[in-house]
Amino acid sequence: MFQLLLFSQLMILTALGNEWSKNYNQENLCALKGSTVIMNLTYTHPTDYTVKDRFWIINPAPGKEWNNLHNEPGYSGRVQYLEHGQNHFSLRLSDVKETDEHMYCVRVLGEKKRTKDKYLFYPGVTLTVTELRVETPENVVEGNKTVLVCNTTCSLSETPAFIWYKNDRLIDTKNSNNTLTLQPTKAGDAGRYNCAVRGYDLLRSPARTLNVRYHPKNVSVSISPSGEIVEGSSVTLTCSSDANPPVQTYKWFKGTTSVGTEKTYTISKISSEDSGEYKCKCSNEVGHHYSNSVTLNVLLSDSTVIVYVAVGLGLFGLAALLSALFWLRSRRQKKVADEGDYQHSSLQNAGPSAQNDTYATLDPASWGGDDVYHTLAISHPSPAADTPTSHDYENTAEFELTQI
Template sequence: MNTQGFSSHDGNNVINDLILNIYCIFVVVIVLLKFVSMAATILIFLLMIHGVSSAGWSVSYSPSHICALKNSSVIMSCTYTYPTGYQIRKVFWTKTLEHEVFPDLSKDPEYSQRLQYLGDKQKNCTIRLSHVTQKDSHTYYFRFITDKEIVKSLGKQRLTLTVTDLQVESPERVTEGDSVRLTCKSSCTLTDRATFIWYRNSQPLTERRDRNNQLLLQSVRREDAGRYSCALHEHTYISPAVYLNVTYPPKSVSVSISPSAEIVEGDSVTLSCSSDSNPPALNFSWFKGRTFVGSGRIYSISKISSDESGEYKCKSRNKHGEKYSDTITLNVMYPPKTISVSISPSGEIVEGDPMTLSCSSDSNPPAEISWFKENQSSAVGSGQSFSALQSGRFYCEAHNQHGSQRSDAVAVTVKGRAAHLLT
């Protein structure tokens, strides 16, 4: 071997070959790393498909979308698998996947008192979340850590929870006799099979328990008006109440009198008309007998006279109809007036024939009648009629508890066989 023949040119070739070999090895390593990265990406993609396992790793949620009622408890059913040879060190639920950070909800103050893990470290990962609110509407994930410090996120498999309240939907107003349909609405379709309960004015309508979320009121009555709310059987949450306004024509129309005691001529009297109607009646008419005498809910008479005695009624009207009240009698009391005496028979009277003086008066209540002969303080008779048997001037006096009045005197003269009436 001729070592003397080894030149610097040959040394450069060896170095270049070495560098080339190192470069080739580097390229091969880079390619292998890219292949591994691509394989991992493919693996993650497969794991993102719901319910699909990869190499024995899987998480499944059933159902994967839950609609729950506010303030209820929710069971989030979950199962998972992992390859043989691994041991589960930690299991937890999370709701954030940002930056590969998986906070444990059981350590979150908003969840720690309400979240209960019902599963195990084998294959069951079910939890119960109590007293849910709309803030709990979120996407949730189950995660676990193995003895090889592997945190399995299993792609984007997830469980979506939507929390809804209940709202009663009803027409603003209905007219008596119509049919009305009320609907108990939620923002999503409830996952659990629901039995609806209806309330009116906070009292349950026990006959209205149905899987249908609608309440049908056929031929609605005024008694059906009120504040309606709905709930689900075996749930504490009750929807906000909505008022159902039932409109109807006047009913139970009546008249009241003030003063309610005895009415005397000269008093001031007020008649009031009231009715049950919706909307409230604003149109009132007053009648004495069949004669219209006034309008308005109040009909006032100042210094009432006896001529205004009679039967009164009012008519109440709104846009749905009208109705009359029963008649009420206005009975005005007054003292005797227009008192007069008549004699029977008229004309020539023969001595010994019967002769009767009659007293008439207008009063309320009817007056008691007394007869007097002028210049005598004591009454000579009483009653509507008086038989005069001697000459003289006679008059009658009518009186009741409101006053008295006397008639003009009439003169009776008896001569011989005849008596003549002198005025």
């Protein structure tokens, strides 16, 4: 029925020699949610027709009241009619919503030869409302090229200039198209991104989070407890790093030998054999990285030190004693040799009388009290300054007894 009505109106317009005509500037209009759109109509009518009223309506259909858009629910305060001469009629619709997706047509009321007549300029303008949305790749890896796209569900009526935001701060970009290129992508590029159309800065797209993955970095090893490491104590090495996704596997090395596979490596009773250089390797889905080496120096415990000191002192004392005994033996041998040489020289230089006295002196049967003293005095002259005395020998014997 509705199609027949429209067809009959078109036939009437044709019969009147194209005196009725219409031209909407766009039959399909894509508008950004929250923006303002303008729909334009240019038309003609017969000279004997007088226009009394004109207005915009939505979704004309048979059996439906064709209400002025001003009176439609939800449009109050957002509709403005613009008239540019007798045959130009425009609609300005602000704060466009998704519920505004309809066909918009112009309805004309007038008279022809004093007879009321109504006309509908159909079909009209089909409005589609879209939102901006940021599209990002699923897997973003540090060092690669990343392209973010600001998209819509339909092509905007005019090619707009786009602007970009990261974490609610405007990004200063040289281009104004709907793409944002990060090359090379850095870990610091991670964050929340919005796009908007210049002139509608507040109409930003929903935020899209960019997650940048990277291999472990800043890998380090900490030692607990810190400070000197004493043999027998417990020591724990902890491997730390910055990675996205988090570290999945750890591996510990002493030199080039693998010694552990956890985040921490504990030596419960450390010994000198555990001294050396240690490092850890962190790995995730992106890659791996090694820490710098740390050195463990294990100190001997106090009891062990005392044993080593005692043994050292004992060996030193023994060496000193042996040296002293060797020196004394050498001195004794030298003194005996010196006395033998002296007595031999005295016998050679003495006369027959002296030799007889000497033999008499050596004969115990001829000794007397005074002769003994006299003989000792003659046979043992005062020793040289560096020659040990009988007292020295006594002291030496005591020293030997004490040391042994």
